[in-house]
Amino acid sequence: MEAIILQILNGLDKGSAYALIALGLTLIFGTLGVVNFAHGALFMLGAFVAVTVNRVLNFSFPTIDETRTDFLGNPLSVDTPYVVGWFGPEWGNFIIDWAVPLSVLIAIPIMGLIGVAIERGLIKHFYKRPHADQILVTFGLAIVLQEIIKAFYGANPIPTPAPDAFQGSFDVGAVLGFDPFAIMYPYWRLIYFAFSAVIIGGVFAFLQFTTFGMVVRAGMADRETVGLLGIDIDRRFVIMFAIAAIVAGMAGVMYTPILSPNYHMGMDFLVLSFVVVVVGGMGSLGGAVAAGFLLGVLQSFASMSAIIELIPGINQVVIYLVAIIVLLTRPRGLLGRKGVMED
C-alpha cells in the first residue's frame, strides 16, 4: 500500500508538468487550430527565465571582509550580491533564496510578450496553411529558440535550487495514518503539484466563468459562426496564445528545482506532451489534463523495480505503448470531440 501511494505521488510532479504543457498545446490547438511544435521551447524558455533571474540576483561586487583572512593572511575579498547591498543581508538573502518563486512573477509578462510576438509575427500567417506546414515552421522555431538559449547559456544543465524552506521531504505517510517515514515526499514536488492544480483550475475557471472565456469556447466549437456574429475572434486568440505561453513558462520556471534546465529539455517534454494531448483527445482540455496525470503516474509505476523485473524496459516505453493502444482503440483519444482533426 505504501509503495503504491509513493508511486502515485512520484508520478504527480511529472504528470503536473505534462498536464500544464498539454493544456497549453490544447488551448492553442483548440482555438487557433495550430499544431505548435514550439510549445516545449516555451516551457524551456520559462525555465531559463528562472535561471536568468537567479543570475541577475547574484550579480555581485567584491568587498573586503576584515574579519576573515585568506591563506596568506591578507583580508579576504568576498563577493556580495548587489541585492544584499541594497536591501541589507536579511532581505537580500531572502530574495536570492526565493529566486524561483519570484521568477514566476517575472515570467508572466515575459512569456506573455514572447507569446504575442510569436503569434503576431509567425503563427498568424499559418492559420490557413496545411497542418504539415504548421508543424514544420514551429519545429524550425523550436530549433532556433533552443539554439539561441544554447548560445547564451551553454549546453550544460544549470542547477537552480528551491528556497531553503522547501528543502527536504514531507512525511506524507504520517498524515495518512501510516508508519512515520514510510512515505517521504520532497516538499518542492508537493508545491509543484499544488501550483499546477491552481493554474489548471484558474485556466478552467477563466474559460468557464468569464465572458472572454465564453467567446473563446464558442470559437473553439465553431470559429466561423463566432466571426459571423461580429466578434473579432482573432484578437482573443492572440490572448489565448499568450496565456498558453504563460502557462508553459510558469510550468518551466517551477520545474527548475526538480530538473536542472538545459537547452533541450523543451524537446524532451514536447514529444511526451504531444503524446499526452493525443491520448487525452485533440482539442479536449479536460482530456489533456487527465491524460497528463494518468501518464505521469503510469510512468512512475512502470519504473518500480518489481515491474521492471517482470517486463524489462517497460519504464522507457510505457507512455508510447499506452498512446498506441489508445489511438488504435479510441481514435479520438480518451475525451476527444467528434470532428476535430479527422480530415
Add this chain to the structure above:
Amino acid sequence: MLGLNKSDRKLFLIVVGLVVLAPFLLNPFPDNIGLAQFNAGYPDLMQKLVIFGLFAVGFNILFGLTGYLSFGHAAFLGVGSYAGVWMMKLLTMNVVPALIVSVLVAGLFSLLIGYISLRRTGIYFSILTLAFAQMMYSLAYSVLTPLTGGETGLTLSLNDPRVLSGPAIDGNIPVPHFFGLDMQSSVDLNLGSWSFTFSAGYYFCAAIMIVAFFLAIRLFRSPFGLMLRAIKSNQTRMSYTGLNPRPYALAAFVISGMYAGLAGGLMVAMDPLAGSERMLWTASGEVVLMTILGGAGTLIGPILGAGVIAYLESIISTINDNILHTWFSALPHWLDSTLVTILHPFIGKGWHLTLGLVFMAVVIFLPGGIVEGGKRLGNLFRRGKNNDAASGGQPTVEPGE
C-alpha cells in the same frame, strides 16, 4: 531509354553526371588558397551526401507522394544500421549481405509499424510514428543493449565469428569490402595545386543511390505513383471511386522504410558502427528538413535538400572566428570585428541555429523548397525576355496567406 520520358531522362542524366563528377565539382578550389575551406570533395562528406540523398529520396516517396508526414523515419535507418553491423559480425565483411539484410529488416519493421500507424491520418499518424520511433530508440538505448550495444553503440570486435570469411587472422579488425574492393581505399589525383580524391566507398554508394533514384523516378511515373498522389489530393474521393487507399499507402510506407534501411546499411558499410542516436526523433526531423528544403513531391528536391544540408553542415561547422577574420582582413578593423561578432553565433557550434533559420525561411516564404525557388527564378528571367509568355506562368503560393 530505360523507360523514361525526355525530361526525366535529362534529369536522371544530370544527377548521374553530378554524382560521378562530384569529386571534381566539390573541389573547385586549389588546396593552397583560403577558399579551400569550401571544398567538400573528401570521401566522408561525399558519402554522407549520397547516403542522405538516398534516405531523403525514400522519405519523399511517402511524404511527397502520399502526404503522410512520418516523424519516425530515422528508426528504420537505425534498424538497418544494426542489421548491417550484425551481418558483418556474423557472416562476412562483404557489404552485400549486410545491405540486403538491412533492407529486409527495415522493410519488416516498416510493414509492422506502417500497418498500425496508417490506421490514422494527419497529426495522429505523425504522433504514432514518432511514438514508435521513440520507443525503438529507448529500447535500443537501454534494455536491448546485448543486441544494440546500448550507449556505446554496436561495433565490430576481434572475436566475432564471421562464419563465411573466418575470424580475423592478423589481429586487426577487417574492413568492409565489396568482393575484395576495400571500401575505405581511395586514389588521389594531383593536378597542379588541385587534388582530387576518388574513393571506392563513395562510388559504391553513388552507384546504389543512382539505381535507387532511377527506381524512384519509375515509381513516380507509374500508375502506382498516381494512386499515391490520389491519396494526397483526396482520400475520400479515392475511396468513393472504389479504391482502398490503405494498401497503397502501406506499400509506399514500406518502400520508403526500405530506402531508409538501405541508407542505414550503407552508413555501416562505410563505417561499421551503429548507434542508437541515429534513431532519435531529431534525426527523423532532419530528413524531413532535407525533403522540405529541396522540395517535397519533386524528384530532384530531396537530393538537393540532402546535399545542401549535409554540405552546409560540414562547411559551416568548421568555420571559426579566426577564419572569419582572415576573410574580412581587407575591411577596416572596426567593421571586421563587428561582422565577426554578428556572425559568431551562426558558425561553428551554432550551425543548428543557421539551419533552423534557413528552414523557417523556406517554410514561410518558399513552401515548395529549392525546386520551386528555381522555377520562380526561371519564370522571372523568361518574363524579362518575353512579357507575353509570362501570362501562363506557374501559379505560386504567396507567403503569409
